[in-house]
Amino acid sequence: MNLKIKPNNNSTNSLHYLRMNAELSGRVVLITGASAARRAEKLQKLKSQILEKYPNTQIHTCEVDVRNKQAINDAIANLPQELKDIDVLVNNAGLAIGFEALEDQTQEGIQTVLETNVNGLIYVTQAVLPRMKERNCGDIIMMGSISGKQSHGYGNSIYSASKFAVEGITDSLRKELIKTKIRVLLIRPGSVNTEFTLNRSRGNQEFFKIYYSGYEPLNAKDIAECIIFGASRPANVVISELTVLPNAQADVSLIHRDTDLNFMNALSEQYKK
Numbered sequence: 675m676n677l678k679i680k681p682n683n684n685s686t687n688s689l690h691y692l693r694m695n696a697e698l699s700g701r702v703v704l705i706t707g708a709s710a711a712r713r714a715e716k717l718q719k720l721k722s723q724i725l726e727k728y729p730n731t732q733i734h735t736c737e738v739d740v741r742n743k744q745a746i747n748d749a750i751a752n753l754p755q756e757l758k759d760i761d762v763l764v765n766n767a768g769l770a771i772g773f774e775a776l777e778d779q780t781q782e783g784i785q786t787v788l789e790t791n792v793n794g795l796i797y798v799t800q801a802v803l804p805r806m807k808e809r810n811c812g813d814i815i816m817m818g819s820i821s822g823k824q825s826h827g828y829g830n831s832i833y834s835a836s837k838f839a840v841e842g843i844t845d846s847l848r849k850e851l852i853k854t855k856i857r858v859l860l861i862r863p864g865s866v867n868t869e870f871t872l873n874r875s876r877g878n879q880e881f882f883k884i885y886y887s888g889y890e891p892l893n894a895k896d897i898a899e900c901i902i903f904g905a906s907r908p909a910n911v912v913i914s915e916l917t918v919l920p921n922a923q924a925d926v927s928l929i930h931r932d933t934d935l936n937f938m939n940a941l942s943e944q945y946k947k
Contacts, residue, residue: 701761740767740794750801762813762905763802765795770874773829791836810855813905816844818862826927857912859904864919865891888931889922
């Protein structure tokens with residue numbers, strides 16, 4: 675299997691545990707990411723770990739800001755020849771900044787979230803899609819969120835708006851490509867224990883602990899397995915939408931916790947510290 679890990683500034687969150695799967699053997703997978711948790715050295719470490727276990731895997735990594743359309747186009751154009759025909763695109767780049775109310779959101783923060791989560795997804799898809807259409811095959815997997823269907827209302831306005839946009843883009847793209855053999859899939863994770871939330875809280879470890887307290891969230895491997903499942907279905911089978919929640923979660927704000935903690939109040943007070 676050829677795995678091409680192609681993050682932007684730093685990371686892949688839900689794909690940290692993406693494993694080599696026999697059903698994807700021989701396919702080229704392009705993965706984007708945007709979480710500040712991933713540094714170039716971490717990518718190299720991940721690359722080494724994968725190659726140690728799967729020595730026949732070919733991996734190409736590079737740091738590109740997905741908000742920069744020209745940089746994306748150049749990165750795709752300069753891929754090694756054997757990796758130019760991308761079979762699976764995983765649009766995983768996404769981030770959130772803080773939990774401030776809408777009136778307190780900064781212009782820089784708003785632009786960073788929207789340009790990464792929306793523009794970046796569009797730019798990478800635009801760069802990859804023409805060759806997929808020429809070959810009349812490929813999978814485009816959009817990493818959405820349950821926040822793209824419902825917002826919990828606590829400082830989630832901009833992030834939620836970006837994920838609502840991903841829903842609309844995915845639905846429209848699927849209809850645009852209906853005459854092709856290209857599949858468009860949307861995955862909506864619920865609560866997943868990754869560094870995404872730590873980065874969102876600007877490194878607040880106590881906040882991070884509270885956020886996942888009293889229940890068992892999903893982990894990155896759970897989402898990676900959903901991606902592999904969708905991409906490895908027979909050509910005529912499309913997992914068009916998949917919402918994935920931990921057992922204790924019913925929607926974006928309703929999570930059963932084995933504590934007496936008023937989560938939203940505790941969250942608010944902790945985040946103000």
